[in-house]
Amino acid sequence: MIRDALKAAQIEAMKAGNKERLAAVRLILAKLKDRDIELRTASQVPEDDAIVVDVLQKMVKQRRESISMYEAGGRAELAAKEQAELDVIEGFLPQQMSEDDTRAAIEGIKTEIGAASLKDMGKVMAVLKERHGTVIDMSKASGLVKAALG
Structure with missing residues (x-):
């Protein structure tokens, strides 16, 4: 399950002292928690991995939009930060179809x-x-x- 991989990555990043990766993984887990809270009142709850993938795909889309806006605005340092988060998020997505x-x-x-x-x-x-x-x-x-x- 992807959720288990996220929790393991959080622990691994803490142990390694990788603050950027830890922040990105925590951000993903926070978004998942928000989604879980939203789904408490839903009549039909989709499969867990489907929920996680949906959240990750939305986060990827947001990061790509932010990167393009930052690059257009000449803010390369912010674009690089978003790209680093994007790389972490994409690492948890299943292999995409060609x-x-x-x-x-x-x-x-x-x-x-x-x-x-x-x-x-x-x-x-x-x-x-x-x-x-x-x-x-x-x-x-x-x-x-x-x-x-x-």
């Missing part, structure tokens, strides 16, 4: 549900997220789906 595999999955779903135009993009994205949401970057997949249907 672009070719993603295209193949999209084509399979497209033929399976009979999607033919951009009007069907929502249906394709829903099935894609349901089946492969933990191993696909959905923002990149969105562009690939649009290209496949366009």
